[in-house]
Amino acid sequence: MRIIGGQFRGLHLAPVGEGDAKAHLRPTSDRVRESIFNLLINGGFGDPISGARVLDLFAGTGALGLEAISRGAARVAFVDDGAAARALLRRNIELTRTMGVTDVWRRDATRMGPNRGAGYSLVFLDPPYGKGLGEKALVSCIEGGWIAPGAMIVWEEGVAPEIPQGFEMLDQRRYGDTLVTLLEAPE
Template identity: 40%
Template sequence: MRKPSRNKAPIEGTIRIIGGEWRGRKLHFPASDGLRPTGDRVRETLFNWLAPHIEGARCLDAFAGSGALGLEALSRGAAHCHFLDPQREVSTALQRNLELLKAVGGTVVPSSALDWLTRCDETFDVIFLDPPFASDFYTPALHTIIERGLLADTGWLYVESDRKRSVTLPQELSVYRDKTAGQTRYQLLQYSH
């Protein structure tokens, strides 16, 4: 009987682009604590909501991980997306996937989202905020986005969290859409008018 190898390759995850130019493409990402790609069903609903707004949009995938949200946005016609992730292995995989897709509109920034947001002076049409569910990043990230004016006046802010978690929103934001799927709650926000 053969003994199992002790040098197993690290487990990888796979995401599938579900719409746009790269529809059906499967991409790999490294296994990492807290890395949980947004599921296909949730992404489909989100991008149906964003369909009239995504073409030519400047996007920010603030806690990129697998890059599922930003890659989906680029596939559907977004002009540009910044992907933020502090883990070298994850950032390297994101860069590799952008090169594989020949995606000229993607920029990988190997940085903590909170650090980068406090220094950023750009404005985005769509911001994806999907930190690890157990993290305490929601409130500081939301407040930094508002305080620094990172969301365009007519922009959209997507927040994904555990359905049991209550995310306190800054008063400047209102909920446009709010839905749950399994253990995931996802909301599309915009400035209160």
Template identity: 40%
Template structure:
């Protein structure tokens, strides 16, 4: 697992031990950033189910203004912090340990780009989407990028949130939501 491009290009990222965390493959990560390439630089990013932090770190490496990482697991938060330090991106990041849904419900900030990649069978993706819509988490024209199993149905959200295109990569599906005017 490595940073694909930007200021930390080629840096190897530390991974979590065990099977609890499923890192996004480099192929899927590269595809995600090809899709949102013009929506990263100078933006405020949220990596809600941070894991190793690789999606948020990739965004920071590509010029995002800052990124907030949230993960429940202490070991994941430690790995995110180590990866931020190794990539020299820590000064533009905030890392929180705690329940992602509780953090989201208490969030009083809006983001330009949100990554949602929770454990596939947890039901947390749908909850996070609906809660994000309820609290209006996105700035105008903001984007939510969801990673899920290809057979996971994702909900339509109420306006101004619009479900966009879905991209399939083997057993993985990337779904975009946008906040329109």
């Protein structure tokens, strides 16, 4: 697993092997991550990455958020309640030397509570597949004020997710067993 583009291009992240099923670690493959960022950059959505405040839910290794920083995001907040995931995430933050522009929160992404700061303009959502956790996380984030009006949501699932009311689907593409759905948050 490595950073695909930007200032950290080619940097190898901490190895996770085939993932950790018990810890629900299923890292986004380099190929899928590259496809996601190509879609964000070349999909006609403007530039949702440069200067963005990013929320990486079910962050796991943090590869999506770190890729965003590598490509110009201003700050990333990583949310994961798993100890194994947070240990890998902290290692990857050390490898990229991004301690000053990242936050790591031990929190259940489906129960975020109120946000005390500004909303996030780019949200990565990569929950364990088939458990309905993505839907719960989005509702929790909207209720808590975590998502900025008009924010871009990048949602990875195994099957088409139930899109919460008010969100607009911008694109949806399948990469192997991963279905990537791009949404725009309500204004």
